[in-house]
Amino acid sequence: MADAKMKKVSFNRFRAKVFNMVSTGVIDEPLNRFYDVLSIVALILNLFAAFAITFDYMEEHYKGLLLVIEGVTTFFFAIDYLLRVFTAKELYPKLSESRSIFKYVLSFTGIIDLLSFLPYYLPVFFPAGSAVFRMFRVARILRLFRINSYYDQLNVITEVLASKKQQLLASVFIILILMMASSLCMYSVEHDAQPNVFQNAFSGVWWSVSTLLTVGYGDIYPVTVAGKILGILISFLGVGMVAIPTGIISAGFVEQYQKLKTVGDYAEEENIHFIRIKLTDKDSWTKKKIIDLQLPKDIMIVAVQRDKDTIIPRGQTVLESGDVVVMCAEKTKEIQPIDLKEITINDGHSWNGVAIKDLDISRQSYIFMIRRKGKAIIPRGNLTIKAGDVILLYEKHSIRDFA
Known part of the structure; x- marks a missing residue:
C-alpha cells in the first residue's frame, strides 16, 4: 500500500514537472526555458517552410529540405500535443483525469494544437482529401498567440474584447x-x-x-x-x-x-500598496457597512469585486460573503523593509511532503502562515507541507541594503 502511494506521488511530481515544461512562460528551470525556445523555433521554421515552398525557385532547389523541416516540426507538434493531454490534470486540477483530458481536447487551444499536426498525417489514410487537409494547416499560425505569456501588453487585446x-x-x-x-x-x-x-x-x-x-x-x-x-x-x-x-x-x-x-x-509615484481580501461567512466584516468598519486613517477600500461586477464602495455599501475587497495603504518609508512572497506548492515542488523544520531556507526568511483548503494554519516545525498549500513567506532585509 505504501509503495503504491509512493509511486502515485512520484508520478504526480513527474507529471507536474512535464506540465511546467510544456506551459509557455514558465521559465523557472533551464529545461523549461529550452522547451519554450524549441517550441518557438519549431513554429517559426514550420511557417517558413510552408511559405517558402509556394515559391517556384524554392520548390525547385530546396523542396527536399523544406519537406524535412515541415515533417520534423510537425512531429514535434504531435509530441507536444500528447504531452499536453498527459498533463491535462495539472491544467484542470479540480476535474477528474478523464474530464480534464476531455476539456482540454475540446478547448480552443486543444483544437488548435490538434490541427497543428493531424492534417499532415491524414492524407496517408485519406489521399483524396489532401487539398482540404492542407488548408487546415493554417491553424498552426494561431499557436503564435502563446507568445502572450511573455508579453503582458498583448493580453490587453483579449481584455478589451472581453470588456466590450x-x-x-x-x-x-x-x-x-x-x-x-x-x-x-x-x-x-x-x-x-x-x-x-x-x-x-x-x-x-x-x-x-x-x-x-x-x-x-x-x-x-x-x-x-x-x-x-x-x-x-x-x-x-x-x-x-x-x-x-x-x-x-x-x-x-x-x-x-x-x-x-x-x-x-499612482502605485509608483505615490508609494501606494494594494491588497485583496476575500470575505467568508465567518469574517467579522461580513454583513457590515464600510462606514462601520473603523479602518485606520491610512487604509482605504478602493473597490469591491462581487461575482463579475466591480463595485465602487460608498460608506453605506454592505459587504457580503464572497466579496473580494481591494484596499490600499501608503507605503511607510521609516520602517525596515520586508519582502512578502506567496508560494503555491504543487505535486512536483521540492517542498511537497517535507516538514517545515527540514526546509533549507535563509535565516532571514520566515514562514508566517500556510493556507490549506481555504484555512489558515500556524506553521510549526513538525508540520508537513502538502500539495495545494499556499506558503506565505517574508524576507527581512537590512536597512543598509536599501540605502
Whole structure:
C-alpha cells in the first residue's frame, strides 16, 4: 500500500514537472526555458517552410529540405500535443483525469494544437482529401498567440474584447439587420430589371455585404434609378455601421491603457500598496457597512469585486460573503523593509511532503502562515507541507541594503 502511494506521488511530481515544461512562460528551470525556445523555433521554421515552398525557385532547389523541416516540426507538434493531454490534470486540477483530458481536447487551444499536426498525417489514410487537409494547416499560425505569456501588453487585446463584448455583439446584430433589410429592399426594386442577378431576397446578400462593409467589388450593382438611390443611402449607412465596432474597440484600448497607466503611476509615484481580501461567512466584516468598519486613517477600500461586477464602495455599501475587497495603504518609508512572497506548492515542488523544520531556507526568511483548503494554519516545525498549500513567506532585509 505504501509503495503504491509512493509511486502515485512520484508520478504526480513527474507529471507536474512535464506540465511546467510544456506551459509557455514558465521559465523557472533551464529545461523549461529550452522547451519554450524549441517550441518557438519549431513554429517559426514550420511557417517558413510552408511559405517558402509556394515559391517556384524554392520548390525547385530546396523542396527536399523544406519537406524535412515541415515533417520534423510537425512531429514535434504531435509530441507536444500528447504531452499536453498527459498533463491535462495539472491544467484542470479540480476535474477528474478523464474530464480534464476531455476539456482540454475540446478547448480552443486543444483544437488548435490538434490541427497543428493531424492534417499532415491524414492524407496517408485519406489521399483524396489532401487539398482540404492542407488548408487546415493554417491553424498552426494561431499557436503564435502563446507568445502572450511573455508579453503582458498583448493580453490587453483579449481584455478589451472581453470588456466590450456586449457592445460589439450589439453592433454586429445591427449590421446583420441592416444587411438583411438592404438585401430585401434591393430585391424589391431590382428584380424586374435584373431577374438573373437579384433572383430572390437572399441573392442581394452579397451586394449588401460588399456595400455595407464599404468593400464595393462592383460585380453586382443596381441599374434602376430607385436602386441607385437606395444604394447611395445604404453606402452611407455602411460607413457609419462599420465605424461603430471600430470606435468601440479603439475606445476600449484607450480606456485600458489609461487604466494601466493611472494605476502604475499612482502605485509608483505615490508609494501606494494594494491588497485583496476575500470575505467568508465567518469574517467579522461580513454583513457590515464600510462606514462601520473603523479602518485606520491610512487604509482605504478602493473597490469591491462581487461575482463579475466591480463595485465602487460608498460608506453605506454592505459587504457580503464572497466579496473580494481591494484596499490600499501608503507605503511607510521609516520602517525596515520586508519582502512578502506567496508560494503555491504543487505535486512536483521540492517542498511537497517535507516538514517545515527540514526546509533549507535563509535565516532571514520566515514562514508566517500556510493556507490549506481555504484555512489558515500556524506553521510549526513538525508540520508537513502538502500539495495545494499556499506558503506565505517574508524576507527581512537590512536597512543598509536599501540605502
